[in-house]
Amino acid sequence: MTENFWKDKYPVGVAAEIDPDQFANVQAVLKLSCERFADKPAFSNLGKTITYGELYELSGAFAAYLQKHTDLKPGDRIAVQMPNLLQYPVVVFGAMRAGLIVVNTNPLYTAREMEHQFNDSGAKALVCLANMAYLAEQVLPKTGIKHVIVTEVGDLLPSLKRLLVNSVVKYVKKMVPAYNLPQAVKFTDAIAKGRGQRIDEANPQSGDVAVLQYTGGTTGVAKGAMLTHRNLVANMLQCKALMGANLNEGCEILITPLPLYHIYAFTFHCMAMMLIGGHNILITNPRDLPGTVKELSQWKFTGFVGLNTLFVALCNNEDFRKLDFSALKATFSGGMALQLATAERWQEVTGCAICEGFGMTETSPVVSVNPFQNIQIGTIGIPVPSTQCKVIDDEGNDLPLGSIGELCVKGPQVMKGYWQRQEATDEILDAEGWLKTGDIAVIQDDGYLRIVDRKKDMILVSGFNVYPNELEDVLATLPGVLQCAAIGVPDEKSGEAIKVFVVVKPGASLTKEQVLQHMHDNVTGYKRPKFVEFRDVLPTTNVGKILRRELRDEELKKLGKK
Incomplete structure (x- = not known):
C-alpha cells in the first residue's frame, strides 16, 4: 500500500501522523505527566491508591537507591518479576530514571526459563516477589545477577495493613515457599534508603533501549526484543x-487485569494512560473471578482492557452481570482473536462495544485497532497513526488490496531488533524497516485489516504465545521419548489448548501422568499440555521433519472443523 492510502482512513479528529520525537524518552513523559496530574490517582491495588505525584516520589527513591547503594550503571539490565502490584510501576520507572534497561519477567516462569532469560539479557539485578524468591535462589548462582531486591505483596500498603496482608500471604495462605537469599535487600528498605537522596536523572537518547521484552519469535528460543525509548513513546x-479518542484527561478509571509484564498491558496502562492521567485499577490475580468482580464493584470504571478468555469468563459470572456499567465507555481487546459471540455477549451484558486490535512484542506492541467511531467486529481495525501495512507473497512481492498474504508492518514503534541476535533480526526485519509479522492477513478496501491465519506454528493460549519448538525440546529430555510434537487445538475457554504427541522408544514405557509431570516441572502454566496422545509413528517429510500441520488437520477433522 502507498503511504497516502491510509491518510483518509482515520476518523474525523484523528491525525494520520504522530511525532515520535515529541518526547526525548520515557522519563520526559513521566516527568510531565506526574507534574500535570500530581494529585490525580495513578494506580490502585489492594485498597491503596498512589497519585502521579507519589509515583514520581517513590520511583525517585528507588532510582536513588539503585544509584547510591549499588554499582549498577546506565545501560545495565534489571529483571523485574512480579504480578500487578503497586510496586511494579515504582520499580520500572525508578529503574528507567536510574538509566537501567528493564527486562520484564513473567512471575510464573520456571527455574529453567528464568535462567535462560537472565543469562541471555545479561541482567545484573533482579526485583522479585517473595513468592518466587525460592526459584531465584536456585537460579542466581548460574547467572550474573549480583543485586537482588525482594518485595512482599503488601509492601506499599499502610503499615498495619502491610503487616496483616504480608502475614496472611505468608503464614495463612502459605504462598511464600522458604528461601535463603542472604544478599537480598527488602524493597521497603531500598525505598527508605533512597528517600530524600538526590538522583542523577538519566537522559537516554531516543534510540537507546528502554526495555528488553522477551518473545519466542518463530523458534522456541526466547529472544529479547529491543524496544527503544522512541518505540515506546511512539506507541x-x-x-x-x-x-x-473518547477518553478525557485526568478522568478515566481503567481496569487492569492483564499482567503489566506483558507488553500489551505494559504499553497501554504504564505508558499510554500516563499521557492522559488515567487511573489504573491493578488486578493482581484475574483468575480469582470472585475477587476480581468484588474489586470491580468498588469502582465506576470507564475503561476495560482484556482479552477473549477473560470476557467469556466474566460474562458467565452472575455477580459480574449485576455490576453497574453505566460509566463504561471503552473496552479494548487484544492478545488473541476476539470471537464474534464473545463481542456480542459483552455488549449485551455491559452495553459497551469492544474495540479489537492487533500487535506484537516486536511492535511495542500496537499495530492496529478498531476506532470507537466505526467498529468492525471480525477485523483488527486500521493501523495506528504513522504506521504502514502491506501483505506479501512467499517470494516477498507486494500484493494488491483484498489479497491474502503475510502481513508486514512499518512504523516508529517497530523494534530496534533482537538483543544480540542479528541473524534472527535479519529474518524478520528488512533494511527499509518492514517487519514480517508471520500472520496471514487481508487489507480491505476501506483500510481495515483482517487476520486470516498464522503462518507459523505458534500456539496462542489465553493471549500468550507458546512455541512448539520449546515444548518439544523440553519433552525430548524425558527418558523414553523417541519423537514428539506439540500443536494447538481449539479450546472454548483459552482459544487454543496444547496437545502433545509422543512416540516412545522401543522397550521403554511412559504414562500420560509422567509426561504431564515432566512438563509441569519445566514450563510455566500456560505452556503445559492439556492433552497427551501416544503414537507408533508421527507424520514426517521425506527428510524426517515432523508435519505438525498434518497433526492439526487430523484434530480439526475429528472436531468436524475441516
Missing part, C-alpha cells in the same frame, strides 16, 4: 490518538 502517542 503511547499512537494509542492515545486512536484508542484514547
